[in-house]
Amino acid sequence: xxxxxxxxxxxxxxxxxxxxxxxxxxxxxxxxxxxxxxxxxxxxxxxxxxxxxxxxxxxxxxxxxxxxxxxxxxxxxxxxxxxxxxxxxxxxxxxxxxxxxxxxxxxxxxxxxxxxxxxxxxxxxxxxxxxxxxxxxxxxxxxxxxxxxxxxxxxxxxxxxxxxxxxxxxxxxxxxxxxxxxxxxxxxxxxxxxxxxxxxxxxxxxxxxxxxxxxxxxxxxx
Numbered sequence: 653x654x655x656x657x658x659x660x661x662x663x664x665x666x667x668x669x670x671x672x673x674x675x676x677x678x679x680x681x682x683x684x685x686x687x688x689x690x691x692x693x694x695x696x697x698x699x700x701x702x703x704x705x706x707x708x709x710x711x712x713x714x715x716x717x718x719x720x721x722x723x724x725x726x727x728x729x730x731x732x733x734x735x736x737x738x739x740x741x742x743x744x745x746x747x748x749x750x751x752x753x754x755x756x757x758x759x760x761x762x763x764x765x766x767x768x769x770x771x772x773x774x775x776x777x778x779x780x781x782x783x784x785x786x787x788x789x790x791x792x793x794x795x796x797x798x799x800x801x802x803x804x805x806x807x808x809x810x811x812x813x814x815x816x817x818x819x820x821x822x823x824x825x826x827x828x829x830x831x832x833x834x835x836x837x838x839x840x841x842x843x844x845x846x847x848x849x850x851x852x853x854x855x856x857x858x859x860x861x862x863x864x865x866x867x868x869x870x871x872x873x874x
Contacts, residue, residue, distance in 0.1 A: 654855060657788045658848055664705040665848040669855050671700045672712050676816050676856055679716075680863070683723065683812055686730060691737040699744025710830070711852050713745050715822035719815050772837030779832060779840060788847040789854060796857040803864040816860025824853035 655666055675697035682690035698716045701708035717738055724734040752758070784794050800817055827849050831840045840846040 654789050654792065654851060654858075658851065663848055665707075665851050668701055668704045668708055668712070669852045671697050671704060671708075672819075672852050673855055673859055675701065675712070675716065676819060676859060679719070679815065680813060683815060686733075688733045688736070691733060692740055695737045695741035696744060698741050699747075702745040702748050707849065707852075709745065709748075710826050711823045711849070713741065714826070715819040716741065718822055719818045722818055723815060769833050771833055772831075772835070775832045775837040775840055778837075779828060779846070782840070782846055782850075787850065789850075792858070793850065793854050796854060796861060799861045799865060800857060803861060811864075813860055813863040816856055816863075820853050820856035820860055823856065824850070827853060 655669075658666065675694045678690050678694040678697065681687070682694060694716075698708075698712050701712035720734050720738050724731045727734075787793060800821065803814060803817060830836050831846055831849070838844075
């Protein structure tokens with residue numbers, strides 16, 4: 653249902669989000685089993701995010717690397733495997749800008765337009781309206797944020813799935829920064845793309861929170 657209003661446009665945000673969900677799901681399985689091939693599969697999926705759309709680098713690769721760094725800090729015995737997985741993700745992802753340069757393609761569809769950083773007039777109010785009252789997914793995002801607070805503070809939850817909160821919340825914050833502090837705010841103010849960009853963090857949060865708050869929805873064998 654989160655995607656319903658955006659299917660007709662044929663934008664790459666939907667496959668981008670699906671690759672991100674696959675990457676997060678395989679990372680959860682890696683955290684559960686310590687199978688290195690699952691981490692490598694997660695790295696391949698996050699690399700696919702970067703190749704799918706330029707937004708994959710800030711909204712997928714960077715938060716994914718942050719998640720892996722925090723996982724290494726928590727599980728020092730898996731640090732060498734995590735480093736290999738991070739290097740694999742970086743090699744796949746950084747191959748895209750190299751390919752783009754060789755083909756003469758811009759790394760961003762907006763060029764230097766994205767590099768001007770300053771709080772954009774009217775952006776905060778417009779973003780708040782989309783987030784809490786007028787977004788394409790209704791109350792899902794504010795409810796997800798509320799449940800994220802529960803997942804962090806309430807005991808006796810399946811805490812191993814909280815890694816997804818790192819990715820989901822980081823992607824949300826990066827998205828807000830881009831639309832509040834760069835000239836991309838014009839696409840927020842005219843209602844062109846902000847909702848679509850939120851598909852990725854919202855979907856990651858929903859997947860994570862279902863596993864955290866409703867573990868009975870997932871069998872012990874899956």
